[in-house]
Amino acid sequence: MKLPTSIAEKLALLQDGEKIPFSKMKHIIIESMLENGILHKQIQGRRKTLIYLQNTDKLKDYLGNHFGISNLKNYVEISKRNDLSRADAIAISSDSKLRSIRTFKGFLVNSYDRVECIIKGEKMILYPKEGTFTFIYDFEDLQLSPEITIVGIENPESFRYIREQKYLFSDIHPLFVSRYPQNRDLIKWLQIIPNNYLHFGDFDYAGLNIYMNEYKKHLNNRARYFLPPNVEIILSKNGNRNNYDNQTILFDKKNIIEKDILLLLEIIEKYKKGLEQEIFIMK
Structure with a gap:
């Protein structure tokens, strides 16, 4: 005891x-x-x-x-x-288990380009070799250039194969962060830094719900949902009807002002389908 x-x-x-x-x-x-x-x-x-x-x-x-x-x-x-x-x-x-202690706080980052950062006052390059990720422990001390866009990846496979999705992000200088392990460290860090946040998740109600409740409500105008230019065509051809039928999450459009969210809701309702983000991995 x-x-x-x-x-x-x-x-x-x-x-x-x-x-x-x-x-x-x-x-x-x-x-x-x-x-x-x-x-x-x-x-x-x-x-x-x-x-x-x-x-x-x-x-x-x-x-x-x-x-x-x-x-x-x-x-x-x-x-x-x-x-x-x-x-x-x-x-x-004399008891290391005196209290429940989180030995591993923090989150994973990935990048297909060199991303300069400062952590604990020292310069560092974030550029994991393919097949590896970088784990950020002291995230409170991680600083990036404001021009870097933080891209949150919802699913592990998409986070693993970011190089095969480079074509999607040619207009920004991204640093990719993983939603897993699922804790509040990532959102705490996003609230500290001035960088914009782009959420790359599934194109269905569940993905929108994750974005709205875990990110948008904390980051407000600094956050937006990522919509590839051809998402409607791909969803109409490759979307999953069961994905739509099995998700009962409802959104009140009156409370949503982000244009891409409203557009995605229209597309989902138009085709009565949902689309998982892994479809954009070009192997």
């Missing part, structure tokens, strides 16, 4: 000589400490019971033996940090 931060905070107050109502300290760990004589009760009046500490050395020994905690106040301070690492967890409690 781990020592909850909320209980540790109260124990730190007891360590400083305060008394705390028992009603605010109800926990199995507190009960164990009372049974072992680490903590004590003081009856005050007919209804109020206070918890207090007589011997700080006993508390220190108990916390060390049961939780590996050598300094209670350090434990409280560090365990409340948002950036708690496994090394920090071990340092304060």
Whole structure:
């Protein structure tokens, strides 16, 4: 069992000589400490019971033996940090699993051209060899030239074969980012940087829903949905009727002002089909 931060905070107050109502300290760990004589009760009046500490050395020994905690106040301070690492967890409690810690934050990037960037104050070239991607961990420190357009790829196969889709993006200087692993790191980074965002997803209701709810609502005018010039022709020939029939997501066009979204909705309804983005991979 781990020592909850909320209980540790109260124990730190007891360590400083305060008394705390028992009603605010109800926990199995507190009960164990009372049974072992680490903590004590003081009856005050007919209804109020206070918890207090007589011997700080006993508390220190108990916390060390049961939780590996050598300094209670350090434990409280560090365990409340948002950036708690496994090394920090071990340092304060001899337990790397003190709290659920995301060891791998960040996201994948890919590019078929050299993209200059600055990360943690140093210049770097993003240009993964074919068959590999670059994983950005400290994304908060990643800076790009404002002329770079961030292209979000919805599906893994399309992200893998960006070189076979280069013909689609001849009018921009793109850096491709993957929606997977699916977390909020990518959108956090997109909100930090000034670059425009282009969403390359499936041409169906599900793809539009991902764009509208995961990106557009956070980036507003900096985001737009990617429509290849010939998307209507390809959707009419290669679109999937089941893709349309199985998706029940509805869009209120009154709340949509992006012209390409409105156009795509018209195309989908016209042919009653959906189109997956992998169709544009030219192998």
